[in-house]
Amino acid sequence: MIPHGRTAPHRRAVLASGLASGLVSGLVSGLACAMLPAAGSRAQAEPGAPSLAALAAKKGILFGMAVTAEQVGLMPPLAAIAVREAALLVPGVELKWSEVEPEPGRFAFADADRLAELGRRHGLALRGHTLLWHEALPAWVAATNRDAMPAVLRRHIREICRHYAGRVQSWDVVNEAIQPGPDRSDGLRRTPFLETLGDSYIERAFDLAAETDPAAILTLNEYDLERDTPWQAQRRQAMLNLLNRLVRRKVPVRALGIQGHLDARRGPLDPEIFRRFIRDVASLGLEVYITELDVIDRDLPADIARRDAEAARAAQAYLTAALAEPAVRMVVTWGVSDARNWVDGNPDMRRTDGLPSRPHLYDDAFRPKPLRAAVADAFRAAPVRPAP
Numbered sequence: 001m002i003p004h005g006r007t008a009p010h011r012r013a014v015l016a017s018g019l020a021s022g023l024v025s026g027l028v029s030g031l032a033c034a035m036l037p038a039a040g041s042r043a044q045a046e047p048g049a050p051s052l053a054a055l056a057a058k059k060g061i062l063f064g065m066a067v068t069a070e071q072v073g074l075m076p077p078l079a080a081i082a083v084r085e086a087a088l089l090v091p092g093v094e095l096k097w098s099e100v101e102p103e104p105g106r107f108a109f110a111d112a113d114r115l116a117e118l119g120r121r122h123g124l125a126l127r128g129h130t131l132l133w134h135e136a137l138p139a140w141v142a143a144t145n146r147d148a149m150p151a152v153l154r155r156h157i158r159e160i161c162r163h164y165a166g167r168v169q170s171w172d173v174v175n176e177a178i179q180p181g182p183d184r185s186d187g188l189r190r191t192p193f194l195e196t197l198g199d200s201y202i203e204r205a206f207d208l209a210a211e212t213d214p215a216a217i218l219t220l221n222e223y224d225l226e227r228d229t230p231w232q233a234q235r236r237q238a239m240l241n242l243l244n245r246l247v248r249r250k251v252p253v254r255a256l257g258i259q260g261h262l263d264a265r266r267g268p269l270d271p272e273i274f275r276r277f278i279r280d281v282a283s284l285g286l287e288v289y290i291t292e293l294d295v296i297d298r299d300l301p302a303d304i305a306r307r308d309a310e311a312a313r314a315a316q317a318y319l320t321a322a323l324a325e326p327a328v329r330m331v332v333t334w335g336v337s338d339a340r341n342w343v344d345g346n347p348d349m350r351r352t353d354g355l356p357s358r359p360h361l362y363d364d365a366f367r368p369k370p371l372r373a374a375v376a377d378a379f380r381a382a383p384v385r386p387a388p
């Protein structure tokens with residue numbers, strides 16, 4: 001199995017480039033925002049073309065993009081694209097535990113707040129990613145024992161959910177909770193939360209989030225659920241078992257996020273298998289979101305025209321299958337432009353020939369790529385969702 005590692009040093013990359021975080025913050029709130037179109041005056045991707053958010057909205061789908069404070073601070077054109085194309089923003093790193101509560105009880109909301117404010121000024125919704133994840137976890141959390149963990153978890157979730165209460169469309173409460181292995185029949189991933197609190201950590205987290213921000217849609221977010229391989233079939237089953245259990249226990253989970261980092265190495269996509277899984281989730285009364293769409297182009301041709309065409313084909317096939325299911329109500333791309341993309345920061349994901357990755361809808365000069373056209377076409381072809 002190819003590891004799904006992600007150790008990209010997003011923050012360090014900026015610091016290494018000589019920019020102190022204070023300057024980045026200043027850029028985000030000053031330079032970048034000053035160059036953005038004002039709320040209500042949404043420029044269009046190509047002259048006369050509707051935004052992706054508008055195309056999606058016609059079908060009852062919410063379209064969003066993940067951005068980081070660094071990207072927005074360093075690249076005003078990227079921020080301009082995001083607020084023009086998207087109806088929702090997701091802070092890509094700023095709400096992960098290591099960023100938002102680096103030391104016990106010390107919360108650092110400034111970077112996420114800037115992104116929230118950017119979205120608010122342009123009328124965009126906000127999505128929270130993520131309250132609990134086994135990655136981006138400070139060492140002190142991993143070292144917390146079973147007596148102390150309940151209070152650590154409670155403070156973390158309460159503090160963050162309270163800070164953004166009423167402003168968040170949805171929260172990824174637990175990210176990547178499953179990882180089937182020989183040692184557990186439930187397929188749950190061994191994390192510091194599972195080890196200390198047992199499987200009830202998941203419902204505990206959902207209950208805390210729901211109490212603190214009752215308006216937010218609470219989700220589980222997961223990868224490797226779509227493809228036609230025995231491994232992913234096992235993961236689908238583990239996820240369905242988990243969702244079933246949560247729904248039966250009346251845990252306030254309302255949606256499943258499927259990440260959608262498209263990577264052909266992980267197996268073929270059989271649209272019927274993918275759609276059946278979405279229907280199985282929907283039959284539990286849950287919505288489905290595609291939360292982190294991009295193309296891991298590691299093994300695609302070096303030639304840019306061919307590579308972009310293959311990436312576009314992969315995304316179109318994927319979205320065509322997903323959007324045929326009315327339970328899919330949101331699509332979020334895990335980035336905007338290939339400039340400073342997260343894939344190149346990840347040794348398991350980036351190309352081995354040294355060429356820059358091209359995972360996103362806009363290239364590194366902020367021009368729309370065939371991938372953008374593919375997403376637009378998939379929205380155009382999608383059936384209208386019935387009103388929720």
Ligand code: XIL
Pocket residue numbers: 006007008009010092093175259292342345
């Ligand atoms: C990634 C970010 O994009 C990177 O900048 C960071 O260094 C590592 O994490 N699945 C997830 C996301 O749920 O949080 C990950 O984001 C990408 C994979």
